[in-house]
Structures are given as C-alpha cells and as structure tokens.
Amino acid sequence: MDNPATGAVVGEVPDTSAAEAAQAVERARRAQRGWAELDTRARAEFLARGRRWLLAHREEIADLVVEENGKAREDAVVEIVYCASGSGPARPSCWPWPPESLDSSTPRRR
Incomplete structure (x- = not known):
C-alpha cells in the first residue's frame, strides 16, 4: 500500500x-x-457507540487517513467528524420515514 x-x-x-x-x-x-x-x-x-468511538479516536484515524490516502490532515479530521455527526442520509431526521416504523422482520425494497 x-x-x-x-x-x-x-x-x-x-x-x-x-x-x-x-x-x-x-x-x-x-x-x-x-x-x-x-x-x-x-x-x-x-451506532451511537460507534459515533463515540470515532470521535474518541479521531486523531489516530486521521493519521491513518493521511498516511493511506494522502489526504490533508485537516480534511481527514473534517471527514471523520462529518461521518460521526450523522449528517446527510445517515441522520434520522433526514429519513423519509420515522425510525420507529422500521421493522427488521419485513424486508424493504427501495
């Protein structure tokens, strides 16, 4: 690599x-x-535990992103925080349905 x-x-x-x-x-x-x-x-x-882990280890993860991808450190940190923030489609308030309506026993097609 x-x-x-x-x-x-x-x-x-x-x-x-x-x-x-x-x-x-x-x-x-x-x-x-x-x-x-x-x-x-x-x-x-x-997922909340994963978010907390990402934020607690953001400096270490940023080091890896810089080393493996050649990305600027500031950009790497921003990407990690953005990911952990739940912004975009991962954020429940962005979903077109209420989270409690999800029933994992019934497969859904999109």
Missing part, C-alpha cells in the same frame, strides 16, 4: 484465497442475521 501523496510504502495487504473470501462472506451473513433481530432502538444504541 502506497501513500499517494508521497509514494512511500505504508503497509502490505496479504492475498486472500477464494476459500478465505467465502468464509468472510459467510461470517458477514451470520452477523447480518443478528443485526436483523435487533429493534430500531438497539441499532441506534449500537
């Missing part, structure tokens, strides 16, 4: 076999079933 701004090698990514990829997909499917069983409030609490 190269930093696009400097060309410096910042890490290596191992090759993954087809079997390892299939195992990862199966783990994701099992995790999704657990997520689907959570009600809206439990999902919101989980």
Whole structure:
C-alpha cells in the first residue's frame, strides 16, 4: 500500500484465497442475521457507540487517513467528524420515514 501523496510504502495487504473470501462472506451473513433481530432502538444504541468511538479516536484515524490516502490532515479530521455527526442520509431526521416504523422482520425494497 502506497501513500499517494508521497509514494512511500505504508503497509502490505496479504492475498486472500477464494476459500478465505467465502468464509468472510459467510461470517458477514451470520452477523447480518443478528443485526436483523435487533429493534430500531438497539441499532441506534449500537451506532451511537460507534459515533463515540470515532470521535474518541479521531486523531489516530486521521493519521491513518493521511498516511493511506494522502489526504490533508485537516480534511481527514473534517471527514471523520462529518461521518460521526450523522449528517446527510445517515441522520434520522433526514429519513423519509420515522425510525420507529422500521421493522427488521419485513424486508424493504427501495
């Protein structure tokens, strides 16, 4: 992995076999079933914990974004805070339906 701004090698990514990829997909499917069983409030609490984690680790994450993407540090921090703020489509007040109306037992198509 190269930093696009400097060309410096910042890490290596191992090759993954087809079997390892299939195992990862199966783990994701099992995790999704657990997520689907959570009600809206439990999902919101989980996402709130993620928000708190992002904000608590924003400096460390910004360092990684700068190193891996070559982004300016200020831009990296702004991106992390924006992500954690729930701005845009991730923010419940932007949803076209009330969060409590989401029923995970009924698949929805958009």
